[in-house]
Amino acid sequence: MDDLSFENFKDEALKNTAVKKEYDALGPVFELRRKLIKLRTAKGVTQEQLARIMGTNKSNISRLESGENISYPTFKTISKYAAALGYKVDIEFRPV
């Protein structure tokens, strides 16, 4: 699903208030995962290659990216993922 159709899909889904409430609660982590995947794919690095660089295994990368068990990644995991791709994590806080 390319970015444009994902956006359309998302807009439609968010018209449902129950979905919106859940999304808002989980929104930040979905956004984070999209950014992590974009970071990796933009560099043309596969999950397998990234796992090797990070010293972990592919299933951990795919779990992190798919949010299979919706467990939130720790800040350390996010920092290691980004560092393996040559990036530094910058966290900012915006008033809601």
Add this chain to the structure above:
Amino acid sequence: MDDLSFENFKDEALKNTAVKKEYDALGPVFELRRKLIKLRTAKGVTQEQLARIMGTNKSNISRLESGENISYPTFKTISKYAAALGYKVDIEFRPV
């Protein structure tokens, strides 16, 4: 220790290469913790008050802020901390 003397102390300490290496590995989480504490104190909210808003207890907040057991906060904890103070978390990735 006010901000200015903390900065001087930090500059001095980082002249030691071993300290610098450790700091760089832990740097991101130290910066994160300083930002979280600044967020809370700028609003004049105590650890106790924040704990009540978040539905947790004061010792969890103080452990999160002090990095006592250097366990990295999860993205969920960071998001809940920020949301309790009226902020949204924005993660960006900067090339190193």
